Amino acid sequence: MTPEPPFLLSIDQGTTSTRAILFDAAAKPVAGHSAELRQIYPANGWVEHDPEEIWQATLACCRAAAKGADAKNIAAIGITNQRETTVVWDRVTGRAIANAIVWQDRRTADRCRELKDRGLEKTVSAHTGLVIDPYFSGTKIGWLLDHVAGSRARAEKGELAFGTIDSWLIWRLTGGRVHATDVTNASRTLLLNLKSLQWDDEMLKLFGVPRGLLPDVRDCAGDFGETDAGVLGAPVRILGVAGDQQAATFGQACFDVGDVKSTYGTGCFALVNTGRTIPVSKNGLLSTCAYRAKGTTAYAIEGSIFIAGAVVQWLRDALGCIRQSHEVEALARTAKDADGLYFVPAFTGLGAPHWDPNARGAIVGLTRDMGAAEIARAALDAVCYQTRDLLDAMARDMKGRPAALKVDGGMVKNDWFCQRLADLTGLPVERPTVTETTALGAAYLAGLSAGVFKDFSDIAKSWALDRRFGPEMAAATRDALYAGWQRAVGRVRS
Secondary structure, eight states: OOOOSOEEEEEEEOSSEEEEEEEOTTSOEEEEEEEEOOOBOOSTTOOEEOHHHHHHHHHHHHHHHTTTSOGGGEEEEEEEEOSSOBEEEETTTOOBSSOEEOTTOOTTHHHHHHHHHTTOHHHHHHHHSOOOOTTSHHHHHHHHHHHSTTHHHHHHTTOEEEEOHHHHHHHHHTTTSOOEEEHHHHTTSSOEETTTTEEOHHHHHHHTOOGGGOOEEEOSSSOOOBOOHHHHSSOOBEEEEEEHHHHHHHHTTOOSTTOEEEEESSSEEEEEEEETSOOOOSSSOEEEEEEEETTEEEEEEEEEESOSHHHHHHIIIIIOSOSSGGGHHHHHHTOOOOTTOEEEOOBTBBOTTTOBTTOOOEEESOOTTOOHHHHHHHHHHHHHHHHHHHHHHHHHHHTSOOSOEEEESGGGGOHHHHHHHHHHHOSOEEEESOOOHHHHHHHHHHHHHHTSSOSHHHHHHHOOEEEEEOOOSOHHHHHHHHHHHHHHHHHHOO
16 A cells, blocks of 8 residues: 555664654654764764764755655654764854764763762752763763863853754754754753753753753654755654654653663663653662653653663674674574673673773683674673663662563564563563664654644554563573673673
């Protein structure tokens, strides 16, 4: 059958790629286009992107994905993006003053340590729900203002604008008419008050960020202006925005308290819906805004793992074990038993629940008879063990484990990985028919604003299960393997 309008165009700007997907009114993908994103490593622990490259790729992907659809038949655009990645640009020229500082970047570790040593962690957490870590945008903004000549003075005069990638794209798509973000991206900056969902004056002062630099904060399903006609041939409204992990939560229809999803892209991010209650984690997890739409605000506890799919890229690019990322499954299947082998991929430190920016990666337990296959399996196992780290911490915070784990992202196309994930976490793993749920969530949000979807239940009906993977490993074996993982992590901690 020929897909019928209205269509929804979803922009999914991630850490390693930019893509656009056109969905029909039944939330089925009908066209798409993607472009790989160049990674820039100026120094040890530094990671950057070229904002102009991101913009040009977004433009090209949108035009390619929407090629077969008249722009007048596109009801709305949704945007989802890599969170925390920080851009500062000139309000007149629209040009960035420097490369974007990526969420993985560790250059502000010393600044974060200084703030912690001053005893400010509890204050920051009480206001924002976050921990003091280079991961978040607040210290990244300060670094740019202090290291790009004249930029702090210009920011004080209102000549510069800050944004995470969503804001950067909204600004460029609308020809500089709209400087806005949504509550989920704003909640990852260390600058938003999690209770009021407005910029927090105390945090702005603490991190040295002028208020005039900041975008407006709007609902995820909200009005973010319309594109210039030249983008797609006619103006199209931007009606949905969410950070990638919150968009995936929405795309997985995790609308009930206790629903958990875990996304496997460059990193791994697990969120559990806590409803209207702002959670307080006592186990190294984050409190964040899950979404705000149609008068409903939901919060979440989140666990963030910095390296997931990125370890597969490392096997491909640094070691040359595989030529294409998808080949890792076949290689891992050939591995012989090597239960004493652990790969801790702390390339840029450890995220939740450890929050150790100075930890570094290690392969522990190598013997002479091990090779590429065993290392590949240990790399995939590391993602599973890190997921269990998060799930165990969530269970302590939520006073119980979830019934199942909804998964999405590029890695879950790998059946062997999904089964291994079920075995090493002890939870059933549910994979949906549409695994690109970040893009799907942005489309749902835009469609909700545009009236393509009536309400949350209308969206939930369209979620479909592809396959369920049940745990097959004995609990005693699982726990023994996990104890070995914990010892390996202890050896790389700073």
